[in-house]
Amino acid sequence: MPLSAAEAQSTNKNPQACAVILAAGKSTRMRSELPKPLHPVCGVPLTGHVVRACRDAGIERVVVVIGHQADRVREGLGDDVEYVLQTEQLGSGHAAMCAEPALKGFHGAVLILAGDVPLIRPQTLESLIAAVGGDEATAGGRTAGAMLTARLDDPTGYGRVICDEAGNVVKIVEHRDATPEERAIKVVNPSIYCFRAEGLFEKLHQIGTDNDQGELYLTDVVGIASAAGERIAAVPIEDAREVLGVNTRAELAEVTRLMRLRILEGFMREGVTVVDPATTYVDATVTVGRDTTIEPQTHLLGSTTIGERCTIGPMTVVKDMRIGDETAIMQSRVIGGVIGSRVRIGPFAHIRPGCSIRDGARIGDFVELKNSDIGEGVAASHLSYIGDADVGAGTNVGAGTITCNYDGYKKHRTVIGKRAFIGSHTTLVAPVHVGDGAMTAAGTVVTEDVPGDALAIGRARQATREGWAARWRSARERHGDG
Ligand code: UD1
Ligand code: CA
Numbered sequence: 001m002p003l004s005a006a007e008a009q010s011t012n013k014n015p016q017a018c019a020v021i022l023a024a025g026k027s028t029r030m031r032s033e034l035p036k037p038l039h040p041v042c043g044v045p046l047t048g049h050v051v052r053a054c055r056d057a058g059i060e061r062v063v064v065v066i067g068h069q070a071d072r073v074r075e076g077l078g079d080d081v082e083y084v085l086q087t088e089q090l091g092s093g094h095a096a097m098c099a100e101p102a103l104k105g106f107h108g109a110v111l112i113l114a115g116d117v118p119l120i121r122p123q124t125l126e127s128l129i130a131a132v133g134g135d136e137a138t139a140g141g142r143t144a145g146a147m148l149t150a151r152l153d154d155p156t157g158y159g160r161v162i163c164d165e166a167g168n169v170v171k172i173v174e175h176r177d178a179t180p181e182e183r184a185i186k187v188v189n190p191s192i193y194c195f196r197a198e199g200l201f202e203k204l205h206q207i208g209t210d211n212d213q214g215e216l217y218l219t220d221v222v223g224i225a226s227a228a229g230e231r232i233a234a235v236p237i238e239d240a241r242e243v244l245g246v247n248t249r250a251e252l253a254e255v256t257r258l259m260r261l262r263i264l265e266g267f268m269r270e271g272v273t274v275v276d277p278a279t280t281y282v283d284a285t286v287t288v289g290r291d292t293t294i295e296p297q298t299h300l301l302g303s304t305t306i307g308e309r310c311t312i313g314p315m316t317v318v319k320d321m322r323i324g325d326e327t328a329i330m331q332s333r334v335i336g337g338v339i340g341s342r343v344r345i346g347p348f349a350h351i352r353p354g355c356s357i358r359d360g361a362r363i364g365d366f367v368e369l370k371n372s373d374i375g376e377g378v379a380a381s382h383l384s385y386i387g388d389a390d391v392g393a394g395t396n397v398g399a400g401t402i403t404c405n406y407d408g409y410k411k412h413r414t415v416i417g418k419r420a421f422i423g424s425h426t427t428l429v430a431p432v433h434v435g436d437g438a439m440t441a442a443g444t445v446v447t448e449d450v451p452g453d454a455l456a457i458g459r460a461r462q463a464t465r466e467g468w469a470a471r472w473r474s475a476r477e478r479h480g481d482g
Contacts, residue, residue, distance in 0.1 A: 043283025
């Protein structure tokens, strides 16, 4: 079984909960043309990871609040979530309020989370939802909601969480609004909350703008609930790295590194050898089979799936590929196609999009393939360009073979049959067809179709002059310029 980095980790569904993901902000600190929710983290948009965590926690209804570059964000995140628009960015509280019409009539738990916390795990969301539901949770007064809390050595920039003796949250103070005593608090707000739907929007409407930024802060809902005698439970998170938020490029890099290690740990747990996790780059969308070895400095990207007992790398880029079992690819770049089982590729091969390389084929060094079907057991071992070609099973492609597929206006196809032998340095001027079992002599320029089992030879006849080289050398030496 191929293993997925994103395997759904949840079994108990949460149909009684919905999620509101806040992703409308301007993300000024990223200093980017690209909206923050779309910055890729291991091949998936930042906010896409948050959506995925909600889905894996069994939440069916996911509402994403968009505003800044709304159309672009909507297009980038895709249409399997609902969108609501925040036309003016008046703060995180106002963003949450924008979901009110969409959630009219919804009873249950409303998870509200920032779209910039991609490492959040579904299990954590499930325990947060569980902290709001259930009878035992209502013990110390009505439970209006719960929020994750994290302890950070350096809490700079985060909202600080102020709790009562019972460990319930009393209020959240933003860093810029905090007193020196409050700033000394190391328990922070990761911006991941779960509220009961009843009463949530009433409280959101009570929020004011009396803060340093003059914004409507979502964090104030917590203080409002607490002041009204309602309980907001604190759910401390063990590993604070899970709630790291991305506000800057440096944080983006750090979160990407952690995500990568998490994916690789998942692979290793399921029986994949990762020789050097620190130099193995892998997208969240990749699957790798058991007993496959990933050598150092290897990138596995996009929709790639790799079978069992393969060796990939070192120094290899694999993107959007489907690869069978027991295939080895070393020091090569392989993009957008299908490779069978027991195939050998590299070193220094370049497999461009649109190729199908069938079982047992061998593609050697400095071979470039593009949009070609390479049959079972084909060998193209050295220095070739094969583009827009079909090569039949068992054919040998000699060193330096070139398909001339382009006439300056159009691409043309080269078709080579089964068990053919293409001599070294054959030039195949497409469109051209070489039949089953045919041979081409080394150095031949093939401009006409070659019938099956025929030999094509097309090169200038060699002239040999006995003793010429020796005479030439001695003439040079006599004149003293040898
Ligand atoms: C917020 C929290 C802070 C917490 C931190 C954790 C508030 C007031 N503060 O601060 O307590 O420690 O997250 O990372 O919530 N957004 C909108 N519309 C807006 C404003 C923001 O959709 O008008 C979205 C942003 O896109 C983002 C989220 O809300 O996804 C949080 O906003 P951000 O500006 O990142 O808040 P922080 O300053 O990080
Ligand atoms: Ca943030």
